[in-house]
Amino acid sequence: GDSVTQMEGPVTLSEEAFLTINCTYTATGYPSLFWYVQYPGEGLQLLLKATKADDKGSNKGFEATYRKETTSFHLEKGSVQVSDSAVYFCALRLQGAQKLVFGQGTRLTINP
Amino acid sequence: EAGVVQSPRYKIIEKKQPVAFWCNPISGHNTLYWYRQNLGQGPELLIRYENEEAVDDSQLPKDRFSAERLKGVDSTLKIQPAELGDSAVYLCASSLAGAAGAEQYFGPGTRLTVT
Numbered sequence: 001g002d003s004v005t006q007m008e009g010p011v012t013l014s015e016e017a018f019l020t021i022n023c024t025y026t027a028t029g030y031p032s033l034f035w036y037v038q039y040p041g042e043g044l045q046l047l048l049k050a051t052k053a054d055d056k057g058s059n060k061g062f063e064a065t066y067r068k069e070t071t072s073f074h075l076e077k078g079s080v081q082v083s084d085s086a087v088y089f090c091a092l093r094l095q096g097a098q099k100l101v102f103g104q105g106t107r108l109t110i111n112p
Numbered sequence: 113e114a115g116v117v118q119s120p121r122y123k124i125i126e127k128k129q130p131v132a133f134w135c136n137p138i139s140g141h142n143t144l145y146w147y148r149q150n151l152g153q154g155p156e157l158l159i160r161y162e163n164e165e166a167v168d169d170s171q172l173p174k175d176r177f178s179a180e181r182l183k184g185v186d187s188t189l190k191i192q193p194a195e196l197g198d199s200a201v202y203l204c205a206s207s208l209a210g211a212a213g214a215e216q217y218f219g220p221g222t223r224l225t226v227t
Contacts, residue, residue: 004154036218041220042220043115043116043203043217043218043219043220043221044155044203044205044218045218046215046216089154089155091154098143098145098160098168098207098214099157099160099168100155100157100216102154102155102156103154104152104153104154105152105153105154
């Protein structure tokens with residue numbers, strides 16, 4: 001079945017460090033890929049997305065590139081801030097479908 | 113513009129008791145979703161509505177869970193009777209109907225603890 005696997009957390013970094021959160025997927029066809037972020041006490045927010053192979057999604061300094069050959073969508077940021085502390089979810093949506101399939105989430109903590 | 117509103121934010125009940133969650137989607141969003149998020153896991157879809165119609169309820173445990181969206185706006189998700197394994201965060205989301213790839217906007221969720 002369709003699924004998303006994320007690197008396990010928690011991940012703890014110092015401010016200004018480089019961030020990578022790995023995400024790989026299994027799906028039929030050509031899904032759209034997403035990263036959502038959940039700040040403490042808030043709902044999930046869309047961070048970025050990519051709808052086809054080689055697309056790069058970017059927002060707030062975060063980037064992820066849709067790699068079909070490796071079925072991956074790794075999240076990166078060059079210099080993290082304390083305010084980036086949150087739980088990050090990778091997700092996919094199959095073509096023509098509405099349902100999102102989420103990974104298990106990765107908790108990120110940034111220390112000053 | 114107001115986001116997706118859910119209430120209550122927290123609920124603690126004893127097993128075998130009933131419980132209900134309420135969701136008001138973003139104005140104009142005809143598609144509404146209920147997800148369940150177990151501790152340490154990502155959300156999983158329970159049911160999706162297009163207006164009043166439940167178009168995908170394949171993951172809803174129908175023996176104890178029910179949902180309604182009578183006027184195609186707000187929605188209620190009910191569990192009766194609750195079991196210990198129902199402890200989770202219940203998320204509501206909404207999106208524009210008929211828009212391919214429409215973004216889903218999530219509410220803050222209701223955290224249910226069954227004791």
